[in-house]
Structures are given as C-alpha cells and as structure tokens.
Amino acid sequence: MRKRLRIFLGEEIFEVEVEYFSSKSKISKAISPRKVLKSFSKRNLASIGVFKKQIVSPISGKVILVKAREGSFVKKGDVVAVLESMKTKVEIHSHRDGVIKKILVREGDFIKSGSAVAEIGD
Template identity: 30%
Template sequence: MKRFQITFKGQVYELDVEEISSSAPTIKKSAPAPVPNTAPVTVQTPKAVQPTAPASGQTVLAPMPGKILTVNIKAGDAVKRGDVIFILEAMKMQNEIMANQDGQISSVNVTVGQTVSTGDVLAALG
C-alpha cells in the first residue's frame, strides 16, 4: 500500500493506493482526508459619502442601484406618506420610490438621469 498526497484546486487530499498483481481488481475505500482549516478573509467595503439630512427629518434612500427616470418633487413641496416621488429604473424595470412619511421636502439630492447605488440619499423630509 502506498500513500500519496495530491492538491486539486487548492484542496489537499491523501490517497491510499494498493498495488495488485492479480487480474481481478479490488477496491478499497479510505476515509476522506480532513479539510484544513482556513482563516476567513475579511473584506472592507468603502463607505460612500452621503449628503446629510436634517436632524429632525427623515431621508428617502435608494432601495437598489439604478437610474433616476423621474423626479416628481422639489424642495419645499409637501408630500403625504405613499406619494410617488421618484421613478427608479433597475434591470429594465421602473420602480416607484414613495415618501416614507408625511412632511415637507427639505432637499432633493438627485437629478433625472443620475445613477444611484443602494442606500444613496435621494431626498430629505423636514
């Protein structure tokens, strides 16, 4: 019996190979080699700089990456919860972005045609 160690796609395996001289092959199963412990890799993602919202207000965030197709508001407009204030195109779908509370728009941070990422501040409600 001979023991071999091979590496396949970064994994190390141990094989037991039996040399036989008879014409009838015999198969002997061995236990799989233990998988070596690898330390987890931590990746830090850069944090995007976001426009800040007023302390008393709330922000409307982009729920997904996409392109702003329509801006239905301007600073100073009054909105009700559920009003459609933006149309965001993502993966060829038009998504309605709605006001998350009643209030007055204190700032609009995007323009038509702008590309946004998940979590970007679209508007601030005061």
C-alpha cells in the same frame, strides 16, 4: 403598569402595549421589558421610520424622473422619484408625511441602493 410602544418595520408601523408584571413563571421565554424599551430608544427610532430625515432608495438604478419638488408637501406613500433598474420602472415612495427640504438627485443620475434621494422634514 402599561406602556404603549410603536414599532417601525420598513414602512409598516405597529403599535404594541407592553405591561410590566411580576409572575415570571407563566412565561417560559421572554425578553425583559427594559430590554425592549432599550432597543426602541429614541436614538434607534431616529434611524428608522418617521424620524428618518432622508428618503432612501431601496435599490440601485438610474433616476428617470424626479417627481417631488423642493418645498412641497408629500404624504406617506407618495412617489418621490422613479428609477429604472433591470429594465423595469421602480417608484421610490416617501416613508412619511412631510415637506421636501432638498432633492439630492438629478434625472439621469445613477444611484446605489441605500443612497438618499431627498431630505424630508416637518
């Protein structure tokens, strides 16, 4: 019996096929399929990748431009805001397609890495 799984690593999405099989002797070291499924349970998925409801800045810096508008549709990879960090411009991209529900920062704000820039939904 095979099962298709998606793995989200940052902005990358990997699709893998997992198969249950019996002859364990062929593999010297393996994680049990159940464990794999468990670690990718829905609860975990909600905190990463497409299910995440917030667009998060990976870096600390000053917001110099908010590009997205509330209510507008953005595609994965679109620039949502631009930060200035260490005298360099850094673009914050949307990690998924969706509608911008709420902008959480203003131009001139200083934000820390890991803080939310906008809320995104379907």
